[in-house]
Each structure stands twice: as structure tokens, then as C-alpha cells.
Amino acid sequence: EQANGIPIHITLRTENNQAIVNITDESGGISDLMMPHIFSPNFTTKTSGTGLGLAICKGIVEKANGQIHFTSKEGVGTSFTIQFPLAGS
Numbered sequence: 001e002q003a004n005g006i007p008i009h010i011t012l013r014t015e016n017n018q019a020i021v022n023i024t025d026e027s028g029g030i031s032d033l034m035m036p037h038i039f040s041p042n043f044t045t046k047t048s049g050t051g052l053g054l055a056i057c058k059g060i061v062e063k064a065n066g067q068i069h070f071t072s073k074e075g076v077g078t079s080f081t082i083q084f085p086l087a088g089s
Contacts, residue, residue: 006025006026009025017085018086020082021083023079025077025079027077028075029073030070030074031074039068043055061082064084065084066083066085
């Protein structure tokens with residue numbers, strides 16, 4: 001997949017009774033100064049946007065008893081990992 005010409009890699013696997021989705025891009029990463037604010041409502045680095053996307057995603061994932069976190073390397077890219085418990089676990 002690509003978004004705005006940037007390659008995006010998506011994987012799905014199961015491990016320890018969890019579904020794990022990993023979304024990785026090669027967009028240049030997130031600076032250390034921005035990392036603590038990524039999931040904060042109204043935080044955006046774009047000129048147009050509300051800064052609600054990741055805050056809403058985090059809320060939805062947590063309401064489903066899941067977890068979301070990310071790693072990033074400035075100048076390289078970012079990887080978001082979302083984990084959900086499998087049904088019946």
C-alpha cells in the first residue's frame with residue numbers, strides 16, 4: 001500500500017491470545033519532541049487538520065480492551081502496533 005506516495009506495510013498476526021496489527025511507514029519518523037503528544041487531542045503537525053485522528057483511534061482501541069503504541073526513528077519512519085484480545089480469551 002501507499003499513502004501520498006509513501007510505502008506503508010501492514011501485518012496481522014496472532015500471539016498469546018491476541019490479534020496484533022502492525023502498521024509501518026517510511027515517512028521520515030516523528031521527532032522526539034512530538035512523541036509525547038501524538039495521542040493528545042488537537043495535536044497536529046499539519047496545516048489543515050483537527051489533530052483528533054490518533055486520539056480517537058486510541059480511545060476506540062482502549063474501549064475494545066486493546067492497546068496501541070508506537071516506535072519511531074527520526075529520518076526513517078514510524079511503526080504503530082495495535083493489540084486486541086481474541087474472542088473467548
